[in-house]
Amino acid sequence: MKKQLITASLLLSAATSFGGGYQLNLQGVRQMAMGGTGTAWPWDASTIFYNPGGVARLKGIQMYGSMAFIMPSTAYGNRENSGVTSSNERTASQTFTPFNFYIGGRIAEDSRFGLGLGIYTPFGAGMKWDDNWLGKYIVQSVDLQTVFFQPTVSYRASEWLSVGAGFVFAAGSVDFRQAMPIHGNLGADIDDGQAHLHGNATGVGFNIGAQMKVHDDLQFGLTYRSQVNMDVEGGSAKFTVPTSLKDSFPSTKFDARMPLPGVVSAGVGWRPLEHLTLQLDLNYTGWNSYDSLRFDFAQTTTSLHNVRAPRHYRNTLTTRVGLSYRISSVVSIMGGAAYDPTPVTNGFVSPDLPDADRVVLTCGLTVKPVRGLTIMAAFEGSNGVKRNGSYDFGGFSGVYKSTAAVPAIGLYYNF
Amino acid sequence: MKKIYAIGAVAFMFAACRPNANVTTPATSGNANFTNYLAVGCSFTAGYGDNSLTVSGQLNSYPQRLFEQFETIKDGKGAVGPFIQPLVTGDNGYPEPKLVLSTVTHCDGKISMAPVKTTLPLDSNGSWRFVNPVNNNQVNNVSVPKLRVADIPVQGYAGPNAYARRYFYDPTKRPLDEIYARVYNVHPTFFTLWLGITDVLGYAVSGGQGNGSRLAVPVTLNIYNSNDITPDAVFAANYDSVLTALTSTGAFGALLSIPDITALPYFTTRPMNGLHITSKGFADTLMALYPDVNNKIFDTGDNYYIIRDNVGGIRQAVPGELLLITVPQDSITCAGWGSTKPIPREYVLTTDELQNIRNAVTSFNGYIQKEARDRNLPYVDMRQFFETLSTGITYNGINYSTEFVSGGAFSLDAIHLNARGNALVANKIIEAINAFFKSNIPMTDVNKYPGVKFP
Numbered sequence: 001m002k003k004q005l006i007t008a009s010l011l012l013s014a015a016t017s018f019g020g021g022y023q024l025n026l027q028g029v030r031q032m033a034m035g036g037t038g039t040a041w042p043w044d045a046s047t048i049f050y051n052p053g054g055v056a057r058l059k060g061i062q063m064y065g066s067m068a069f070i071m072p073s074t075a076y077g078n079r080e081n082s083g084v085t086s087s088n089e090r091t092a093s094q095t096f097t098p099f100n101f102y103i104g105g106r107i108a109e110d111s112r113f114g115l116g117l118g119i120y121t122p123f124g125a126g127m128k129w130d131d132n133w134l135g136k137y138i139v140q141s142v143d144l145q146t147v148f149f150q151p152t153v154s155y156r157a158s159e160w161l162s163v164g165a166g167f168v169f170a171a172g173s174v175d176f177r178q179a180m181p182i183h184g185n186l187g188a189d190i191d192d193g194q195a196h197l198h199g200n201a202t203g204v205g206f207n208i209g210a211q212m213k214v215h216d217d218l219q220f221g222l223t224y225r226s227q228v229n230m231d232v233e234g235g236s237a238k239f240t241v242p243t244s245l246k247d248s249f250p251s252t253k254f255d256a257r258m259p260l261p262g263v264v265s266a267g268v269g270w271r272p273l274e275h276l277t278l279q280l281d282l283n284y285t286g287w288n289s290y291d292s293l294r295f296d297f298a299q300t301t302t303s304l305h306n307v308r309a310p311r312h313y314r315n316t317l318t319t320r321v322g323l324s325y326r327i328s329s330v331v332s333i334m335g336g337a338a339y340d341p342t343p344v345t346n347g348f349v350s351p352d353l354p355d356a357d358r359v360v361l362t363c364g365l366t367v368k369p370v371r372g373l374t375i376m377a378a379f380e381g382s383n384g385v386k387r388n389g390s391y392d393f394g395g396f397s398g399v400y401k402s403t404a405a406v407p408a409i410g411l412y413y414n415f
Numbered sequence: 416m417k418k419i420y421a422i423g424a425v426a427f428m429f430a431a432c433r434p435n436a437n438v439t440t441p442a443t444s445g446n447a448n449f450t451n452y453l454a455v456g457c458s459f460t461a462g463y464g465d466n467s468l469t470v471s472g473q474l475n476s477y478p479q480r481l482f483e484q485f486e487t488i489k490d491g492k493g494a495v496g497p498f499i500q501p502l503v504t505g506d507n508g509y510p511e512p513k514l515v516l517s518t519v520t521h522c523d524g525k526i527s528m529a530p531v532k533t534t535l536p537l538d539s540n541g542s543w544r545f546v547n548p549v550n551n552n553q554v555n556n557v558s559v560p561k562l563r564v565a566d567i568p569v570q571g572y573a574g575p576n577a578y579a580r581r582y583f584y585d586p587t588k589r590p591l592d593e594i595y596a597r598v599y600n601v602h603p604t605f606f607t608l609w610l611g612i613t614d615v616l617g618y619a620v621s622g623g624q625g626n627g628s629r630l631a632v633p634v635t636l637n638i639y640n641s642n643d644i645t646p647d648a649v650f651a652a653n654y655d656s657v658l659t660a661l662t663s664t665g666a667f668g669a670l671l672s673i674p675d676i677t678a679l680p681y682f683t684t685r686p687m688n689g690l691h692i693t694s695k696g697f698a699d700t701l702m703a704l705y706p707d708v709n710n711k712i713f714d715t716g717d718n719y720y721i722i723r724d725n726v727g728g729i730r731q732a733v734p735g736e737l738l739l740i741t742v743p744q745d746s747i748t749c750a751g752w753g754s755t756k757p758i759p760r761e762y763v764l765t766t767d768e769l770q771n772i773r774n775a776v777t778s779f780n781g782y783i784q785k786e787a788r789d790r791n792l793p794y795v796d797m798r799q800f801f802e803t804l805s806t807g808i809t810y811n812g813i814n815y816s817t818e819f820v821s822g823g824a825f826s827l828d829a830i831h832l833n834a835r836g837n838a839l840v841a842n843k844i845i846e847a848i849n850a851f852f853k854s855n856i857p858m859t860d861v862n863k864y865p866g867v868k869f870p
Contacts, residue, residue: 184869398436
């Protein structure tokens with residue numbers, strides 16, 4: 001019968017990726033335990049991240065290390081999957097371990113200058129759905145990791161004002177897998193083709209801050225962490241497709257850009273009682289720089305096109321409160337809470353990061369077992385609002401519910 | 416340090432409490448009753464695809480999908496099985512081998528993928544006669560490839576139609592009698608009816624080699640030529656007789672309209688301006704070759720083919736005219752079809768032929784819509800659905816369209832839908848049913864069903 005050519009313009013349906021609230025806010029254990037506040041008060045060397053202006057106020061040189069264990073879980077429900085009651089698909093259990101390392105302090109006992117180096121992981125995301133889940137043609141798994149290196153200088157201009165600035169070099173990686181609606185000849189139990197993108201990324205930015213000590217018991221902070229554009233150059237794109245389509249989907253390289261948004265933070269710390277400190281922070285995050293996700297392939301074909309997935313994130317204002325209470329000269333306890341609205345707008349709720357407004361509750365404690373050494377532990381529970389969201393670009397919708405449990409430990413030593 | 420353990424314990428408890436996103440809206444039947452479902456139609460309803468009938472095609476038909484969704488209703492008026500289709504037994508095609516994608520070498524040495532008949536053995540004997548021992552020969556999907564509304568009152572219709580002959584209750588009688596017999600047997604409380612496509616399709620796939628005026632006369636008695644478009648009055652009367660049969664037990668049902676056939680990939684895949692000229696010299700040669708053809712343009716780049724039109728004249732095709740997918744590619748590439756020789760008229764739909772088709776679709780849909788109104792039944796606008804499909808429907812990460820093969824919704828015969836296309840149709844029907852009967856029937860998961868297989 002028919003012997004005509006097929007111009008099979010199979011599209012990489014809606015390749016999409018990491019988005020949403022992939023900002024972590026876990027850069028200090030004590031700050032994390034206090035709801036993520038820390039812009040106003042230079043508690044320890046993690047102020048290199050929270051407010052570089054605080055480094056010149058540290059007592060001596062401090063070495064700081066900590067690690068968090070993020071255990072996120074997202075559930076997805078959709079009536080279409082099984083009829084009367086929905087499926088309740090969940091992401092696979094995974095534990096992510098962002099870490100922080102800081103060293104810094106005043107260069108001499110009476111110096112106005114402070115120096116520091118921070119190595120930390122401010123952004124990251126990971127999600128692993130079942131390979132055969134309902135949204136497999138949008139995402140099967142995504143993993144985004146970043147590490148920031150930030151050398152920092154700080155200057156105490158007066159008794160009440162100190163400022164600081166750090167240069168940020170960022171390195172990271174991205175890994176993305178998505179099923180392709182192409183069938184046949186792929187193996188006994190493999191039904192779909194697959195796209196697998198993997199690349200390393202680098203970027204630069206800065207972190208500046210001012211710390212104001214109006215009074216021993218009343219301090220203010222103001223910081224700006226710049227946007228960092230993570231550029232993937234020459235990442236590898238691999239496609240698992242039937243033999244007859246190998247030429248249409250060649251293994252190739254890709255370029256991409258992930259904007260990590262800039263954040264303006266303002267904070268206040270107040271010590272109403274000798275043992276009690278209260279903090280309030282506001283973070284304004286410039287998510288709207290994340291307008292669309294782009295993948296440009298080195299080699300395109302009639303079937304393989306560059307990807308443009310709209311994101312249209314909106315800026316968010318996060319409110320954080322925390323307290324620290326010193327029980328004794330050895331032990332302090334902390335608690336806090338945050339309301340973290342999502343940057344993801346309706347119509348753009350993609351299953352690669354189906355973000356929703358989150359309520360975060362935190363607690364923690366610090367112990368000073370011996371002179372100079374402080375051990376910290378914290379726990380954060382993050383509860384996303386159940387969200388009925390759609391991703392119009394991919395024609396995908398459903399109900400999402402995300403939670404995360406994040407224990408963290410750390411210690412620092414003052415020399 | 417005990418407090419650190421305490422934090423660890425809290426963390427563990429939090430982690431153990433995993434989120435859930437259950438959506439529990441029960442399926443309801445609304446004002447309808449889906450207990451016994453009967454589907455009536457042509458090849459589009461039979462699960463026909465890849466130019467043949469296969470058991471997997473039948474099991475992926477939209478009536479099968481609808482039954483499964485009706486079955487999720489547990490308010491006492493949901494579908495009760497079994498839902499029995501007159502299944503063939505094999506997957507290689509009945510009675511013709513089905514089409515599969517394969518690489519073919521063309522006359523110019525180029526290699527590409529194209530549908531070819533499978534070489535796997537057929538099982539025509541096993542598929543020959545369908546007899547179901549359940550409930551006195553119960554059949555819930557009375558669909559016959561090639562069945563037209565025009566054929567409904569034709570005595571002995573099943574004799575020459577192998578698809579009907581293999582399961583009709585009494586092949587010597589009319590298709591209408593078959594419908595009555597099944598209605599009597601199944602006692603439908605709900606039905607779907609999708610007839611009328613084939614009343615226009617025969618004319619279209621023949622390249623308009625029939626009477627498209629809707630004033631055709633029967634060849635003998637009440638039998639119409641398969642290339643003619645059914646006359647309006649015949650369509651209206653026969654369609655009404657089918658509905659009278661289907662509603663004779665008091666059943667409600669949904670009436671599906673006829674899509675714009677000219678938008679099917681069978682007619683849109685091959686570009687009419689596919690004559691690619693690279694040298695000015697060849698363009699001049701062609702200009703000189705057709706001194707009697709008016710308004711011809713040949714230049715370097717893409718040109719419209721030379722065709723033979725429906726009255727036998729030679730001319731250059733004009734924008735909007737369509738080339739059938741069946742036109743032999745090698746004849747165009749190597750034998751000068753469309754350039755030094757006109758493309759034969761059976762491969763071409765000219766402007767007036769296209770108008771005949773579209774007028775017929777509009778007219779028949781008018782009758783279907785009137786029946787829906789008069790009998791207070793939902794009218795499922797399939798014309799609009801196919802229009803939407805031609806611009807693209809994005810569903811759970813896949814862009815479905817009417818593009819051949821890559822559009823993901825059509826089978827390899829470029830006319831009939833594949834399993835996923837059938838599921839999309841089922842969802843369209845469910846949407847219309849839910850709106851009309853205030854029912855709440857969940858949609859089916861389209862991507863769960865097989866798409867086109869590549870070698």
